[in-house]
Amino acid sequence: xxxxxxxxxxxxxxxxxxxxxxxxxxxxxxxxxxxxxxxxxxxxxxxxxxxxxxxxxxxxxxxxxxxxxxxxxxxxxxxxxxxxxxxxxxxxxxxxxxxxxxxxxxxxxxxxxxxxxxxxxxxxxxxxxxxxxxxxxxxxxxxxxxxxxxxxxxxxxxxxxxxxxxxxxxxxxxxxxxxxxxxxxxxxxxxxxxxxxxxxxxxxxxxxxxxxxxxxxxxxxxxxxxxxxxxxxxxxxxxxxxxxxxxxxxxxxxxxxxxxxxxxxxxxxxxxxxxxxxxxxxxxxxxxxxxxxxxxxxxxxxxxxxxxxxxxxxxxxxxxxxxxxxxxxxxxxxxxxxxxxxxxxxxxxxxxxxxxxxxxxxxxxxxxxxxxxxxxxxxxxxxxxxxxxxxxxxxxxxxxxxxxxxxxxxxxxxxxxxxxxxxxxxxxxxxxxxxxxxxxxxxxxxxxxxxxxxx
Numbered sequence: 001x002x003x004x005x006x007x008x009x010x011x012x013x014x015x016x017x018x019x020x021x022x023x024x025x026x027x028x029x030x031x032x033x034x035x036x037x038x039x040x041x042x043x044x045x046x047x048x049x050x051x052x053x054x055x056x057x058x059x060x061x062x063x064x065x066x067x068x069x070x071x072x073x074x075x076x077x078x079x080x081x082x083x084x085x086x087x088x089x090x091x092x093x094x095x096x097x098x099x100x101x102x103x104x105x106x107x108x109x110x111x112x113x114x115x116x117x118x119x120x121x122x123x124x125x126x127x128x129x130x131x132x133x134x135x136x137x138x139x140x141x142x143x144x145x146x147x148x149x150x151x152x153x154x155x156x157x158x159x160x161x162x163x164x165x166x167x168x169x170x171x172x173x174x175x176x177x178x179x180x181x182x183x184x185x186x187x188x189x190x191x192x193x194x195x196x197x198x199x200x201x202x203x204x205x206x207x208x209x210x211x212x213x214x215x216x217x218x219x220x221x222x223x224x225x226x227x228x229x230x231x232x233x234x235x236x237x238x239x240x241x242x243x244x245x246x247x248x249x250x251x252x253x254x255x256x257x258x259x260x261x262x263x264x265x266x267x268x269x270x271x272x273x274x275x276x277x278x279x280x281x282x283x284x285x286x287x288x289x290x291x292x293x294x295x296x297x298x299x300x301x302x303x304x305x306x307x308x309x310x311x312x313x314x315x316x317x318x319x320x321x322x323x324x325x326x327x328x329x330x331x332x333x334x335x336x337x338x339x340x341x342x343x344x345x346x347x348x349x350x351x352x353x354x355x356x357x358x359x360x361x362x363x364x365x366x367x368x369x370x371x372x373x374x375x376x377x378x379x380x381x382x383x384x385x386x387x388x389x390x391x392x393x394x395x396x397x398x399x400x401x402x403x404x405x406x407x408x409x410x411x412x413x414x415x416x417x418x419x420x421x422x423x424x425x426x427x428x429x430x431x432x433x434x435x436x437x438x439x440x441x442x443x444x445x446x447x448x449x450x451x452x453x454x455x
Contacts, residue, residue: 004060004084005040011052015043015090026085030132031073032332032382032391033418038065038079045090047163047171047202054200055169057084063449064167066196068138069111071130073335074416076142076195080450086200088137094118095203103160103177105205108137115206124208127152130412131318137201142414143193147317150236150370151243151275152209154412155192162188163203167442177205190437195414196448198441212243212275214282217304217313220272220290221265223297225249228268229346231293232369236342238292240285244273244314245370249353252320252364252377259323260316265299270369271317272301273310317366324364324377331361332382334391337419338402339373339411348405349374352398360390373411400425415452423453 008016017023018040027035039062044050057064063083070077079085091107094115098104099122106115111133115126128139130146138144140162145154152158161175174187191198222228225247232245247270248256254266272289276282290301304313325333340348349365356363356376367374376398380387399409399422409415409422424431431453438445438453445455 004056004062007056007059008040008042008053008084011056012042012044012049015045017041017043023085026067026070026077026087027079029070029072029075029077030333031075031418032334032380032388033075033078033416036078036080037082038085039082041067041085041087043087043090047165050086050088050165050200050202051169051171053084053086054165054167057446058168058444061444061446063446064196064200065448066137066141066200068109068135068141069133071132071134072138072142072414072416073333074410074413074418076414076416076448076451078417080417083446088135088200088202091202097122097124097208099124101177102208102210103205104208105203106136108135108140108202108204110136112136112139119208120211123211125211126158126206127209128155128158131321136204136206140192140201140204141195143412145368145371145373145412147244147246147314147368149368150245151241156189158207159188159192159204160207161205162191162201164191164199164201166199167444167447172199175205193414195416195452197438197452198447200447212277214276214279215243215273215305215310216282216286217244217271217273217310218286218290218301219264219269219304219313220293220298220301221267221269222293222299223267225268225349226346227297228270229349229369231270231289231296231298232345233342234292235289236370238288240288241275242272242285242289242370243275244271245368246271246317247367247369247374248317248320249365251362252324252366255323255327255364256316256320259319259326262316264316267299270298271313273314320364320366321377324362324379327362327364328379331379334378334380334395335413336376336378336395336398337373337410337413338398338407339371340402340405340407342370342372344405344407345369345372345374348401348407351401352376355397356394359394361387368411371411372407417451420452420454
């Protein structure tokens with residue numbers, strides 16, 4: 001009798017690999033979670049091939065784990081029960097871009113930078129920017145967001161439709177290119193954030209946005225963390241259309257300066273970006289934001305209006321995670337991901353800092369302040385049981401506080417295995433409904449088992 005690897009080799013030839021180095025590469029994302037290898041890694045080039053892989057999985061009752069760029073950080077791509085990893089990176093075709101309709105259809109392995117490079121000549125952009133150059137299928141699977149979500153929304157707002165291969169190999173298409181519809185269940189949003197536990201996303205139709213005519217970025221250091229967050233709250237309340245508002249604490253700023261060679265003040269700091277139809281439009285809104293910042297202890301804006309300066313500024317912000325790890329060479333990153341109502345953000349961060357004051361490892365804080373989402377980056381020794389235990393305890397305290405404030409255990413990183421234990425506390429009886437959906441679409445629990453929902 002043929003094994004799954006034998007059947008996959010017949011189907012894909014050399015694009016079905018059991019080479020240990022390939023399996024090892026697909027055994028982990030970018031986090032502290034210990035790697036666990038799949039038995040075979042497949043590199044399909046079409047939805048039809050993905051469908052055939054799922055049928056082989058069904059015949060042999062082996063797990064399937066979708067894999068994009070491997071940038072997830074809650075263990076979503078780890079093959080904790082072995083099985084078949086489906087690497088979608090070769091499904092990287094941009095099917096079409098419609099400038100008239102402001103949308104695009106792409107295969108799941110296309111990265112956000114590839115789409116933006118292609119769309120640039122049309123005057124359009126794909127807005128969701130999680131920092132890493134993730135695949136769009138992976139971003140949909142974790143319902144990703146990022147620095148620009150305060151203005152343009154997350155993957156939830158920017159995915160119009162999907163092509164999905166179900167556990168038994170059936171192919172379905174959800175949504176449409178219409179801007180609104182009242183027809184049927186909203187299956188598109190069911191699969192968004194499902195982390196491959198309900199099916200494999202192979203194609204997406206995405207909303208695009210016009211490139212702004214004028215852009216300006218700025219950095220502002222604050223005397224206090226509370227002052228920085230109050231500035232963000234008032235900018236939102238007054239309707240000032242900031243495109244990005246990112247908050248870093250003093251420890252994160254110290255790390256960024258070391259990594260990027262910048263000379264920013266080592267203080268609680270906001271990174272801003274403003275988009276508009278004209279330079280006057282941008283400058284007026286930025287001046288309003290700066291005035292608010294000064295009222296709350298801001299030390300004035302350092303401007304970056306040219307493309308080169310803006311790219312340098314945002315490169316420094318996006319390097320915050322790796323800059324944090326560099327504080328302790330060889331360390332692993334454990335990144336918390338709570339999100340609370342913006343009115344509770346300062347309280348939640350300050351209480352968390354008190355709780356973490358005696359932590360046995362360095363900690364930095366970065367926040368998508370305009371969304372109420374913040375991350376504490378624990379820079380720890382991944383082989384140290386005491387440090388891992390301390391991280392688990394502190395992270396759990398933080399999640400409990402966020403839930404008590406009406407928030408969530410994860411604003412954008414997803415559940416995977418890392419946040420699995422908090423699903424009951426957050427969702428209560430609704431978790432049983434999620435289990436019912438999982439059993440209906442994946443009765444054998446083959447689709448990325450052990451992630452998202454414990455059956």
